[in-house]
Structure formats: structure tokens, C-alpha cells
Amino acid sequence: MMPKALMIIRIAWRSIWRSKRRTLISIFSIVIGTGLPTFTVCLGWGFYNGLIDDVARLMAGHVTYEHVEYRNSPSIDLWVDDIQAINSALNNNDEVLSTKQMVLLQGVAHTAKGAVGVSLMGIEPSKEISVSFLPDSIVSGEYLSQGDGRRAIIGNKLAERLNIKVGKKFVFTSNDINGELVEDLFRVKGIFKTGSSAFDSYVVQSDINFAREVVGLNSNATSQLGIIVKNPDNHDKILERWQNELASNDGVFLSWRQIMPDIATYIYMDRGSLVIIMIMLVILVQFTMFSTILMSVLERKREFASLLAIGTKHVELNLQIFFETLIFGLIACPIGSFLGVGALKWVEGYDISKLIEANPEDMSIGGFTMDPIITPFFSAPLILQISIIIFLLVLILGIVPMFLVSRISIVDELRA
Amino acid sequence: MFKIFLVNIFICIIFLNYANASNLDPEKILDEVDDLYRSNSSHGIITLSVTTINWKRTLTLEQWSKGEDNSLIKVLKPKKEKGLATLRVDKNMWNYMPKVKRVIKIPSSMMSSSWMGSHFTNDDLVKQSRMTEDYTFSITFEGTREGKDIIEITCIPNKDAAVVWGRVEVIVFRNDYIPIRMIYYDEDLLLSRILEFTDIKIMDGKMIPTLMSMIPVNEPDESTIIRWEKIQFDVSIDDEFFSLRKLQQ
Amino acid sequence: MSTVKSNEIVLLQNIKKDYGQGNVVTEALRGVDLKLVKGDFTVMMGPSGSGKSTLLNIIGGLDRATSGKTIINGQDIGILSNKALSLMRLNNIGFVFQNYNLIPVLTAYENAEYVLMLQGINPLQRREKVMSLLQEIGLDGLENRFPRELSGGQQQRVAIARAVASDPQLVLADEITANVDSETAQSLLELMVSLNQNNKTTFLFSTHDPAVIKFAKRVIILKDGNISNEKLSSVEIEESTHK
Ligand SMILES: Nc1ncnc2c1ncn2[C@@H]1O[C@H](COP(=O)(O)OP(=O)(O)OP(=O)(O)O)[C@@H](O)[C@H]1O
Numbered sequence: 001m002m003p004k005a006l007m008i009i010r011i012a013w014r015s016i017w018r019s020k021r022r023t024l025i026s027i028f029s030i031v032i033g034t035g036l037p038t039f040t041v042c043l044g045w046g047f048y049n050g051l052i053d054d055v056a057r058l059m060a061g062h063v064t065y066e067h068v069e070y071r072n073s074p075s076i077d078l079w080v081d082d083i084q085a086i087n088s089a090l091n092n093n094d095e096v097l098s099t100k101q102m103v104l105l106q107g108v109a110h111t112a113k114g115a116v117g118v119s120l121m122g123i124e125p126s127k128e129i130s131v132s133f134l135p136d137s138i139v140s141g142e143y144l145s146q147g148d149g150r151r152a153i154i155g156n157k158l159a160e161r162l163n164i165k166v167g168k169k170f171v172f173t174s175n176d177i178n179g180e181l182v183e184d185l186f187r188v189k190g191i192f193k194t195g196s197s198a199f200d201s202y203v204v205q206s207d208i209n210f211a212r213e214v215v216g217l218n219s220n221a222t223s224q225l226g227i228i229v230k231n232p233d234n235h236d237k238i239l240e241r242w243q244n245e246l247a248s249n250d251g252v253f254l255s256w257r258q259i260m261p262d263i264a265t266y267i268y269m270d271r272g273s274l275v276i277i278m279i280m281l282v283i284l285v286q287f288t289m290f291s292t293i294l295m296s297v298l299e300r301k302r303e304f305a306s307l308l309a310i311g312t313k314h315v316e317l318n319l320q321i322f323f324e325t326l327i328f329g330l331i332a333c334p335i336g337s338f339l340g341v342g343a344l345k346w347v348e349g350y351d352i353s354k355l356i357e358a359n360p361e362d363m364s365i366g367g368f369t370m371d372p373i374i375t376p377f378f379s380a381p382l383i384l385q386i387s388i389i390i391f392l393l394v395l396i397l398g399i400v401p402m403f404l405v406s407r408i409s410i411v412d413e414l415r416a
Numbered sequence: 417m418f419k420i421f422l423v424n425i426f427i428c429i430i431f432l433n434y435a436n437a438s439n440l441d442p443e444k445i446l447d448e449v450d451d452l453y454r455s456n457s458s459h460g461i462i463t464l465s466v467t468t469i470n471w472k473r474t475l476t477l478e479q480w481s482k483g484e485d486n487s488l489i490k491v492l493k494p495k496k497e498k499g500l501a502t503l504r505v506d507k508n509m510w511n512y513m514p515k516v517k518r519v520i521k522i523p524s525s526m527m528s529s530s531w532m533g534s535h536f537t538n539d540d541l542v543k544q545s546r547m548t549e550d551y552t553f554s555i556t557f558e559g560t561r562e563g564k565d566i567i568e569i570t571c572i573p574n575k576d577a578a579v580v581w582g583r584v585e586v587i588v589f590r591n592d593y594i595p596i597r598m599i600y601y602d603e604d605l606l607l608s609r610i611l612e613f614t615d616i617k618i619m620d621g622k623m624i625p626t627l628m629s630m631i632p633v634n635e636p637d638e639s640t641i642i643r644w645e646k647i648q649f650d651v652s653i654d655d656e657f658f659s660l661r662k663l664q665q
Numbered sequence: 666m667s668t669v670k671s672n673e674i675v676l677l678q679n680i681k682k683d684y685g686q687g688n689v690v691t692e693a694l695r696g697v698d699l700k701l702v703k704g705d706f707t708v709m710m711g712p713s714g715s716g717k718s719t720l721l722n723i724i725g726g727l728d729r730a731t732s733g734k735t736i737i738n739g740q741d742i743g744i745l746s747n748k749a750l751s752l753m754r755l756n757n758i759g760f761v762f763q764n765y766n767l768i769p770v771l772t773a774y775e776n777a778e779y780v781l782m783l784q785g786i787n788p789l790q791r792r793e794k795v796m797s798l799l800q801e802i803g804l805d806g807l808e809n810r811f812p813r814e815l816s817g818g819q820q821q822r823v824a825i826a827r828a829v830a831s832d833p834q835l836v837l838a839d840e841i842t843a844n845v846d847s848e849t850a851q852s853l854l855e856l857m858v859s860l861n862q863n864n865k866t867t868f869l870f871s872t873h874d875p876a877v878i879k880f881a882k883r884v885i886i887l888k889d890g891n892i893s894n895e896k897l898s899s900v901e902i903e904e905s906t907h908k
């Protein structure tokens with residue numbers, strides 16, 4: 001059996017190289033078929049991951065701990081307690097990079113110019129500085145520091161609407177934890193610009209301690225505890241464990257997908273369209289591949305007929321064709337992956353905004369601007385997965401010519 | 417809602433009230449201004465005209481108030497909006513929509529939206545009178561200006577007071593403290609809006625300006641005008657009157 | 666099957682072959698009876714279109730007769746499955762074609778070895794067999810050449826080597842001298858005669874070439890799909906050689 005298989009492989013191997021042009025076309029099409037999805041998917045995933053990470057760090061982390069009801073109505077009277085204990089437990093956890101407490105108040109900011117609905121995020125300034133990109137997005141004034149009290153930072157769009165500058169005041173009106181209306185004066189310490197017009201026209205940040213004071217929340221309670229994990233990819237698993245081990249009765253650990261469903265949906269859809277484009281591309285490439293395989297079989301009908309005439313079985317011929325496509329796949333798929341990764345390495349770190357000179361807001365997903373610096377997502381399993389999928393598709397394509405072989409009429413083919 | 421607005425204006429005025437001794441104690445003067453419309457309780461009919469660049473409308477409203485914290489306003493005209501009512505008790509506000517027969521509590525997030533399309537926000541109507549807490553007063557002019565014998569009281573917000581203005585000037589007649597004008601400046605002391613009191617008439621035995629016009633300075637073609645058609649003071653109203661049940665009648 | 670007939674390699678009974686359907690039916694064979702015994706060296710002649718190739722294909726199990734019995738080595742191959750037929754071809758029959766039909770990607774040596782490989786013969790035996798065979802047919806030194814690097818005659822020798830490598834009981838050769846010059850044809854025939862004599866391999870030829878006749882132990886004439894029983898006249902030989 002073995003020598004027979006070896007011989008079939010030998011025939012397959014030599015047959016491949018007998019028609020170099022056709023072989024190169026086949027290999028080229030598979031290389032493209034593997035390389036392009038690898039390139040695009042890793043690039044896309046890189047963008048998404050960067051976006052998710054940025055937004056998670058800006059907002060409530062990859063995983064958020066909050067009151068079970070908070071999702072339904074994000075109001076200040078739905079807070080989670082006993083934060084110190086949970087926080088220290090989390091910070092001792094290997095998978096956690098950092099945690100951030102946030103008190104979130106919905107309300108209205110007024111100036112003489114008018115009143116605008118805003119969301120006040122009470123945050124721990126030192127944490128934000130280490131975790132979020134917002135401190136780097138200050139365009140005038142300064143970011144917060146601990147004990148800033150009435151000093152707040154606001155988005156540039158909001159500043160425009162309130163006609164307010166650094167050092168000026170605004171009044172923030174909200175409800176305290178008892179539902180009573182509260183009003184407080186704030187002074188603008190800094191103005192930030194993230195590029196997300198939703199964020200820049202809606203968010204006010206102040207020191208969490210002052211925010212707690214405003215609404216009467218004790219220092220062991222918070223609206224949200226955001227958790228930045230080391231590996232966002234497997235946060236779902238950790239989340240379940242924490243829910244069992246750490247959560248109090250009315251507290252719940254949620255994924256960023258639940259906290260920011262807009263972004264999750266957008267990414268999901270965008271991924272979907274990317275995948276559809278990829279599938280179309282792959283089909284196109286496979287079609288080229290398929291036609292070259294088909295051609296190579298049709299051209300060799302006579303050869304196959306003579307092989308059959310001297311006693312070769314159909315199975316053995318099919319095996320030969322299978323080996324031919326297998327060899328194509330084995331050569332081309334790794335090359336494709338390799339070239340895909342190479343191309344990614346090549347574009348890595350490139351600033352696309354230079355390329356398309358686009359307004360950063362044109363590149364936003366769910367209101368958040370993508371980082372214009374290309375940071376591909378290099379994941380061996382992902383790259384391997386793409387390669388294997390294409391490889392399997394190639395093998396499946398190799399099945400069709402086998403039907404052709406089984407229908408060869410030896411006598412007709414051999415009649416000179 | 418409109419009435420609430422009115423109420424608020426009162427409050428605006430009211431917030432200027434707080435008595436102290438002395439002949440020309442600014443707080444005492446503001447106190448009198450505040451008392452002007454309110455007394456212990458009041459009941460009146462008001463016409464509200466709102467002019468914006470795009471549209472103009474006029475509503476007739478019936479208003480009840482008691483103390484600083486309770487007020488109820490109902491729309492009488494136009495027919496389309498008849499029955500629309502706003503209740504304020506303390507810092508809470510509710511709207512009643514007769515068409516859908518529902519009471520809606522105005523959440524804090526809606527406090528910044530315009531009240532009945534006027535140049536007042538819901539929030540304007542709810543603001544507490546904390547004038548003494550929030551401002552420091554001084555008399556900055558006393559004498560004749562534009563042919564009127566007036567007193568000008570300047571209110572400077574205290575540090576950290578939840579006030580958006582940089583300065584408010586209240587101008588009243590020197591003899592009877594009837595208000596003439598309130599001028600609001602922003603933090604940079606730029607003129608922001610002016611509230612004018614005109615058409616002084618005797619109503620229910622009291623001399624009051626029956627026309628109040630609010631003009632936002634950055635949109636001079638727009639205005640909100642309130643006219644008192646009728647007002648009665650110190651009518652007896654139960655506290656129960658300011659209830660959700662009453663709101664729906 | 667029975668011991669009496671054990672040297673009967675081919676037995677054809679009333680073989681008919683029709684091509685086409687409906688109105689345009691070509692009757693290629695019209696009831697051929699034929700018997701070949703072990704060690705035969707038979708040449709089949711006949712004008713073009715007389716059915717020589719058709720008959721060879723049926724005997725070799727490449728094609729099936731429309732009716733009649735085809736018994737090869739005691740086995741009625743008409744009832745065999747395609748798979749069994751292919752096994753029968755592998756083990757009992759060697760083919761040599763007019764245009765060689767070598768496997769282009771295999772060397773001369775590998776072409777000759779191919780069938781042995783399919784039969785699962787061990788490498789040592791294969792090597793021994795193929796080397797001696799190549800020597801015998803005068804191709805030693807050329808064993809590593811690919812078919813395209815060989816002349817027509819050399820290619821046909823490889824084809825013969827391939828056909829006889831597995832020691833089949835029957836070798837079918839369809840006009841194998843048609844594409845080579847007469848000298849080469851002569852030597853190819855001599856080669857086959859010697860194979861016939863040394864190994865008792867049964868040969869069945871089709872040809873137009875009268876030169877072949879002198880090597881034949883037996884000559885049959887095919888005419889309009891039938892074997893003619895008349896003795897060959899030189900005229901007929903002449904006729905059949907000028908297609
Ligand atoms: N596949 C086919 N379809 C229809 N007719 C066919 C087919 N194969 C052969 N024939 C016909 O059958 C007859 C016999 O053909 P065959 O090839 O056996 O002749 P031949 O004796 O080998 O001729 P030649 O000496 O030219 O090779 C011919 O008339 C031919 O036209």
C-alpha cells in the first residue's frame with residue numbers, strides 16, 4: 001500500500017510541476033485567497049480591539065460591576081455597595097490590570113448661555129491617568145487631580161454649547177440618591193476632545209469624591225466599578241467566576257458588550273460585512289483555483305484514460321487529484337498566511353489619517369473614533385484558522401474533478 | 417407650565433427677598449418685590465406670549481400659588497391645549513397631558529428643556545429662592561435715571577453658589593419698590609437677558625406691574641411676555657389643592 | 666475454468682458491438698467467434714473500420730460487447746463490475762497502444778515499474794524485473810529519461826516493457842508499429858517474438874503492415890465486423906495494407 005501511495009504522490013507532485021504556469025496560477029490564487037483574508041481580518045480585528053480597549057478604558061472597563069437594575073434605568077439611586085472589598089479582591093487578581101470607580105450622574109449643565117443635558121462622571125483622577133486616554137485628550141486647561149472638588153473637565157462641544165472656557169463656571173442640576181433636586185457650581189479645569197461628538201458634547205468629569213458629596217453617596221458605594229483586564233479576549237469566562245465569587249445580591253458583573261451595546265452591535269455588523277466581503281473574495285479566488293484544477297484534469301483526460309487502461313483504479317486516480325490539490329494547499333496556504341502577516345507587519349504603525357486625510361469623525365464607530373494608527377491583531381489561532389479554512393475549501397474544490405475522472409470513457413479518450 | 421414659569425419669575429424676584437433692618441436695606445427691598453405678586457397665596461389669569469424666530473403663540477393660563485413651594489398652572493386657551501397642567505410642589509414638577517390622560521413627572525434630564533416653548537426652562541421654574549444664600553447685595557445707584565426715581569440693587573453671586581450669572585441688577589422705583597427691570601449678566605459680565613416690568617395697574621388693591629417681558633440678549637427678536645389679566649391675593653387655598661389629583665381635573 | 670480448457674486464454678462467442686442509437690447504428694462487430702490459446706502470437710488484419718480496435722478493446726475489458734460472451738482466462742468478463750474489470754486488466758492483460766500512452770511524468774524505468782507497483786510487488790523484485798526487462802528491450806542507460814526525451818521507437822519499447830512487466834497472460838497491441846519506421850517496427854516485433862518464446866506470453870496484434878505477418882503464428886482477417894474464414898490472398902493483404 002505504502003509504495004503505491006508514494007508513487008501516486010510522486011505522480012501528483014510531478015504532474016503539478018509539469019504545467020508550471022497553471023500551477024503558479026493556482027498557487028497564486030490560493031496565496032491571495034489566504035493572504036487577503038488574513039490581512040483584512042487581522043487589520044479589522046486590530047481596529048476593533050483597539051476601539052474596544054480604548055472605549056472600555058474611557059468608560060466602564062472591559063468588565064463592569066454595577067447594580068442589577070442599573071442597565072434598565074441608569075439612575076443614581078441604583079448603586080453598588082461594599083466597593084472597597086470587591087475592589088481589593090479584584091486588584092489581587094492576576095487577570096486584572098486595573099479597576100476604576102465611577103459615580104455617574106445624569107443632569108443638566110447651565111450657564112448664562114443656556115442649559116444642556118449632560119452626564120457627570122465622578123472618577124478617580126489618578127486611575128484615569130493610568131488607564132484612560134482622556135487625560136491625553138485635553139486641549140486646553142488641565143486634567144483633574146485628586147481633591148479637585150468643584151473643578152471639572154468637559155468636552156469641547158459641550159464647552160461650545162455652554163459658551164464656556166477654562167476657569168469659568170457652570171451649574172449642574174441633578175437628583176441626589178433620595179430623588180431630591182440638587183444644584184452645584186462647577187468650574188472648568190480643562191476641556192477635552194476625543195473626536196466622538198456624542199462624548200464631547202455630553203460628558204463632564206469631576207473627582208469622584210465630590211460627585212459622591214453632591215448626591216449623598218457614601219465612599220464605599222459607586223455607580224459602576226470598571227475593570228480593565230489583561231486579556232480582553234477571555235473576559236467572558238472571568239466575568240462568570242467573579243459573579244459567583246464576588247458579586248453581592250444586587251450587584252452584577254457585565255461585559256462591555258452589555259454596557260455598550262451600540263458599539264458591540266456596530267462592531268458585530270461591521271465584522272459581519274467584513275466577513276461577507278471576505279467570503280465573496282474567497283469565492284472568487286476559489287473559482288479561479290477551481291477552474292485551473294478543472295482545466296488541468298480536462299487536459300489530462302487521455303493520460304488518465306491510459307492509466308485506467310493499464311489497471312489503475314478510479315480511487316487511485318482520485319487520490320492523485322486529491323494529492324495535487326493538497327500539495328497546492330500545503331504550499332500556498334502557509335505562503336498566503338506568511339505574506340498576509342508580512343503585509344500587516346509592513347503597514348503596522350502607519351497613520352491612515354495621512355492616507356485618506358479624513359475628518360477623524362468619518363472614521364468613528366458608534367460615536368467613537370478609531371485610532372488612525374494601524375495596529376493589527378496578530379493572533380496565531382486566528383491566522384491559522386483562516387489558513388485552515390481556505391485549505392479545507394481548496395480540498396473540497398478538489399472533489400469536483402474527481403467526478404469528471406469517474407466519467408472518463410477510456411475507449412473514447414484513447415482513440416487517437 | 418407657563419404659570420410655573422410665572423411662579424418662577426416670582427421666585428426670581430422672590431429670591432431677592434430677605435428682610436433686614438435699615439432704611440435702604442437691599443434685602444428688604446427685594447423682599448418687598450418678592451411679596452408683590454405672591455403674598456401668602458394668589459390666584460390669577462395670565463396671558464403668555466412666546467415669540468421665536470420661527471413662530472409665535474399665545475396661551476391663557478390660570479394660576480394658583482401658595483407660599484414659596486406650591487403652585488399649579490392650567491391652560492385655558494387655546495382649545496387644543498386646554499387642560500394641560502403643571503404642578504410644582506417643592507422641587508418636583510409634574511405635567512398632566514389631558515389628551516393621553518397621563519401625569520408625567522419631569523425627570524431631571526428634562527429640566528433643561530424649554531417650558532412650553534418659552535424662553536424659560538423647566539428648571540427655571542423649579543429653582544428655589546435662595547437669594548440670600550447665593551448672593552451678596554448692595555445698593556449701587558440711587559437717584560434719577562431716564563426720568564425715573566430709582567434704586568439699583570446689584571446682586572453678586574457668592575463663591576461656589578449654584579448660580580450661572582455673574583451679576584444681577586434689580587432696578588425698582590425708589591418710592592414704592594415696584595420693580596422696573598432685572599438685568600442678568602453672565603460670568604464675563606456681558607449682558608445676558610433682561611426682564612422688564614411694565615403696565616403698572618392696581619389689582620386686588622395692590623399696585624403691580626401687569627406685564628413682564630423676558631428678552632434674551634443674544635436673540636433680540638425673541639421674547640416671552642407675561643401679562644396678568646387678573647390676580648387675587650391671599651385667597652384661601654388648601655394644601656391638598658396642590659396634589660396630583662387636582663392636577664388631573 | 667475446467668482443466669481441459671486451461672490453456673484457453675481468450676474465448677469469444679458471437680460478439681456483437683453496435684455504436685450509436687436509434688436510426689444511425691454502426692454495427693462494428695457482427696458476431697465474432699474467436700479462440701486464443703496460451704502462447705499464441707496472432708496477427709489480426711483487416712481494412713480500416715473493420716472493427717480491429719473495437720475487438721481488442723472488448724477483449725481487454727476496456728469496452729463491453731453489445732451481446733455475446735467474452736471469456737478471458739475462463740472468466741466471463743461481461744458480468745464483471747468496472748472495479749473487477751480494472752483488476753482483471755491489471756493482473757492479466759498488457760496493453761500496447763499505437764501512440765504509446767506512457768505516463769509523461771514518470772521516467773522510462775518508472776513507467777515500466779508502474780504496474781508492478783500497483784500490484785504491490787516488493788521493491789527488490791520490481792527493480793530486478795524492470796532492469797532486466799529494460800536491458801532485454803535494449804533501453805539500458807535510458808531508464809531515467811522521461812518519455813518526451815525518448816524517440817517514438819524507444820517510447821514504444823517502454824510501452825512494451827510496461828505491458829509485459831507483470832507477466833500478463835495476454836498482451837494486446839493495437840497498431841503499435843504504425844508510428845515508427847520499418848526498421849524500428851522490425852525490431853519491436855522481434856522483441857515481442859522473443860518475449861513470446863521466452864515467457865509464453867500470448868500476443869494479439871492488429872496491424873496494417875504486411876511485414877508483421879511473417880512473425881505471426883496465426884493470422885486472422887477481420888472484414889465488416891466479422892472474421893473471414895477464407896485463406897488470405899496476397900491481394901487482400903495488399904488491400905488491407907493500403908487503408
Ligand atoms: N465510439 C464510436 N462511435 C461510433 N462508431 C464507432 C465508435 N468507435 C468505432 N466506431 C465505428 O466502428 C467501426 C469499427 O471501428 P474500429 O476502430 O474498430 O476500426 P479499426 O479496424 O480499428 O480501423 P483502423 O484500422 O482504422 O484503426 C468503424 O466503422 C467506426 O467508425
Ligand SMILES: [Mg+2]
Pocket residue numbers: 717718719
Ligand atoms: Mg483501429
